[in-house]
Amino acid sequence: MKFRGKMTDIMCIKQFTVVVNTVARLAKVCTLRITPQKVFFIINDAGAVGSSPGLWAELDQGHFFNEFNMEGVSEENNEIYLELQPDKLSRTLNSLKSSQSARSVKIKLTRKHSPCLTLEAELPSLSVHARLVVHDVPVQLIPRRQWHLYHEPEMPQFQASVYLPPLRQLKHVIERMKTLSPYVSLSANRRGTLVVGVTTDTVKVSTHFRHLPMPVWEGQEDSMESAPEELHTATVDIKKFALFLHGEQGGPTKVICNIVEDRTIHMFLINDDVTLQYFLPAATNT
């Protein structure tokens, strides 16, 4: 089993850090899946609906890594699954960012005192000498018989789908609502309306976004015909939602929000080379 990747572009290192930071905010433990084409970060427990993961982040290796070598368990199973604490990885990556931006970062799978993800960074120094820093982040290997737990989630059968307004705007709205209620309701219809609201015994607050663009999904047109004005609602834990909005998420180009009535909110962040899916289960006791 081998893995070795090298990032030299500062923008890529930053973007990678942002993804890891996002993952670290959402869960204590995550899974890193490495395939010859892509690198995945998977969180299984955060918003588990059935067996599907709470977070599924997909990174195109060709974009991030200038050099990329991997060798899986066997030829037919050419993949590596690792379990790691994203917090540790993100702190390490942040230390690279905070000093001065590293010239290059090499990520390797090594066996030292334990299996480790070794980050070798070349830091700029005041003189001509290279300054090398090596961080060993402990990881655990996930045996093959557990791989089936980390399947790509299926697209849920949603009733409404809209592009979210800029996340920063939404974050401010949610921050205010967080002080009122532990749950937030997201409602959307097929006319591009999104209503974000909280309801308590004393007050009902809602923010309405109108004329949001809507993504076009293939094979969904027929079911979309009936009652386009009808709002479909799912109520979720406001803290989890706020946590998700908190990170800058690397300024995604598009964020799609799919609502499965009373079941799930499925958020889809699309960047050029990263896609991130986040599932928030509806709260049951509202």
Added chain:
Amino acid sequence: MKCVIPGINIKVFGRAIHSLAKIGEELYVEPSSKGVAFRTVNSSRSAFASYTFSSGFFSQYDDGSLNQEKDAGEETVKCKVAMKACLNVFKSLATLERTVERCKITLDGEEDKLGIQLNCRHGINKTYNLSFIECETLQAVFDRESCPNYIQSQSRVLSDAVLNFQLNQDEVTLCVSPEKIIIRNYVEDEPDPAKAIHTVLTLEAGEFDRYNITGEGEVTFCLKEFRAVLTFAEPVNLPVTCHFSNPGSPIIFTVDNRPMFEGTFVLATLAEKSDSQISRSQSTSKQTAQTTHTPKTVPRIRSSSQTSINRSQNSTFDNMRSEQSTLRRSDQIGEVSSRLFEKRASLSSAHNSSALQTSSQSSLENKPILPSSPLRLARASTTNGNTSHINMSMREMTLPDLNGDEGEREEEDIPGTPPAKRAKKFIFQRCFESTFNPEDVPGHDRVLAEDSDEGF
């Protein structure tokens, strides 16, 4: 004592107070004819910091010795104040720099007050009166010149290096060789070191302004205090000089801007691991005496106690006791590191019956040669000229004094190194460990679960 800090220097002074506040809870103020020293020591007495501001730093300086000529012989007031109280005065450095035109510090022995008066712009005067406790001089005993290794670097280089370590990291190890310096985070044995992040940073010798490393070696010290040095040195853009010798003896950081001011930080370092001590103590008696001379300064960290447990296990405890009573008085029994000395000494006596005598004599002879290598905090009361030492390090250094001045040992007993965490493992290990053979367990060859296929 009365001094006035001009507005241009107030920020540097404030920074010094800030960095001292990161170490200790009490601020010692000690005026002398040349300048004022501000010092502190941390609660475990493993770190000592001192800033000396010479009279050139102030626009006006009077150490107060002139006024006190009437009652001749009395020296200037030395005192300590609560660090928190003092820090509050200099809390916001940015505001200080912007508003304060001058700062007057007075030490009034009659009213027991340390007065700090900030003359701000627009005629605003802020006066702080801090109550103090009169005390003796706080002085760490260390000798920079005797350290074989020193490096000097721009503070930027070191603070960039330190940034690579996690904020909750306690200690770092500095591994030096003539070509390069490696800084590693120090990972304790508990909890599982395999679950911790290991960080290794390499700095080439060429990055340093001055680099004098005689051989390979490593010292481990606290990162928090080291950060305190750098928070002062980096903004004022002064190089940091670092002197050290071997593990267990202090590492000394200096920020030198004489004749204006000078900052010195003395940090204890971790003593060598016990196994090396065992091997050393098993060598000849002459070496034993020298070994005990090497200061094992260990603040709240592991050290030699495991050795002592080992020793007491495998032999002649009673024998040792009797010998020890002839050698020493009982007032220091129970002190871990001194016990180590006894045991080593008696161990060597097992080799050679007269060796004990020899070793203690050679320690005496060695004493003037190595006068002040350990990090000892001396509270010297200059009135009677007698210096009483409170050593934060090891008892071994004071041992040779036993035959000498009786009064010197009448001091509060500061316990040595707490027992190593590893000792627990030693104590609680299985009693049948030595005879245990997994092959003897019935059914050891029956495989209940196959090996997983994921080799690594």
